[in-house]
Amino acid sequence: MMPGAEYDSIERELHIDASPEVVFDVISNPEHVREWWPDEAEYPAVAGGAGRIGFGSDADDMTWVQFQVVEAIPPRLFSFRWTHDVGESAAAGNSFLVVFELEPAGEGTLLRMVETGFRERGWAEAKAAAEHADHVSGWDFFLPRLPVYLHTLEARS
Amino acid sequence: MNTNQHTDVDDVLWSAIGDPMRRRMLDILLTDGAATATSLGERLPVTRQAVAKHLVVLDRAGLVHAISAGREKQFRVDQAQLARAVAQLADVTAAWDSRLLRIKRIAESIQRSKDAGKRSNTSPKPNKPNKSDKPNKSDKPNKSDKPTKGTLQ
Numbered sequence: 441m442m443p444g445a446e447y448d449s450i451e452r453e454l455h456i457d458a459s460p461e462v463v464f465d466v467i468s469n470p471e472h473v474r475e476w477w478p479d480e481a482e483y484p485a486v487a488g489g490a491g492r493i494g495f496g497s498d499a500d501d502m503t504w505v506q507f508q509v510v511e512a513i514p515p516r517l518f519s520f521r522w523t524h525d526v527g528e529s530a531a532a533g534n535s536f537l538v539v540f541e542l543e544p545a546g547e548g549t550l551l552r553m554v555e556t557g558f559r560e561r562g563w564a565e566a567k568a569a570a571e572h573a574d575h576v577s578g579w580d581f582f583l584p585r586l587p588v589y590l591h592t593l594e595a596r597s
Numbered sequence: 598m599n600t601n602q603h604t605d606v607d608d609v610l611w612s613a614i615g616d617p618m619r620r621r622m623l624d625i626l627l628t629d630g631a632a633t634a635t636s637l638g639e640r641l642p643v644t645r646q647a648v649a650k651h652l653v654v655l656d657r658a659g660l661v662h663a664i665s666a667g668r669e670k671q672f673r674v675d676q677a678q679l680a681r682a683v684a685q686l687a688d689v690t691a692a693w694d695s696r697l698l699r700i701k702r703i704a705e706s707i708q709r710s711k712d713a714g715k716r717s718n719t720s721p722k723p724n725k726p727n728k729s730d731k732p733n734k735s736d737k738p739n740k741s742d743k744p745t746k747g748t749l750q
Contacts, residue, residue: 452694452697462704476700559611
């Protein structure tokens with residue numbers, strides 16, 4: 441029925457078998473961000489760094505979304521705002537805020553992610569952004585889940 | 598980013614559901630099936646008037662419907678509209694789950710190649726474990742702690 445989560449944020453945490461320094465680089469460096477999210481990423485990975493991320497398979501047909509780094513404190517905090525309009529400065533009310541917190545955990549890293557801004561901007565916008573950003577990588581999303589799903593089916597039969 | 602026709606409707610929906618008091622009201626309505634402003638007010642730390650205002654917002658978002666029964670209107674949750682709201686939440690959440698899985702895969706593969714590089718650079722004998730770096734790789738305590746665990750739900 442109603443999920444336990446609040447409706448104005450998404451919160452996730454996961455353990456990664458890599459040092460906080462490595463994880464920080466993967467979540468903040470545009471070179472790496474391109475590998476896990478948009479097709480293009482152009483921004484300085486420093487506090488206040490403004491730029492854009494692009495979705496699309498070729499350069500002529502790229503949808504650009506505004507992106508601005510809020511805080512960058514290696515290797516423990518990286519936050520940014522995205523989806524504000526061109527020419528606007530990213531702020532509460534015109535963009536979604538994503539905060540990554542990193543904490544050493546054993547040999548690896550505990551990564552926490554919180555995205556907020558849905559109350560101010562509306563979920564339809566977030567959904568459109570999410571679908572746009574991920575339809576290309578749909579298989580990346582479904583393939584890792586397949587074994588789990590098959591397992592569920594087996595358990596049911 | 599393009600906004601579609603449904604944006605206004607969905608914004609109403611989400612501001613309706615974004616308020617903690619209105620979520621409590623929805624919870625009560627889901628549990629009880631139906632309630633009046635008076636009976637909701639009795640169970641919540643707000644006045645009947647405040648409850649009535651919240652019900653107007655929920656009604657406008659299509660999350661509740663009023664049925665006239667007796668002297669006071671009874672309110673019910675619109676299950677389809679609520680399911681729609683929850684599905685939107687799930688879509689955005691799933692997008693982040695897939696991004697985080699990719700982050701994990703990339704970071705772990707970088708770490709593995711770093712560790713391999715470090716072993717061959719700093720120590721001529723690759724079998725010799727690097728003292729501070731990975732104290733007990735061989736007897737990793739938790740075998741069930743597989744990569745995708747905890748990110749799927």
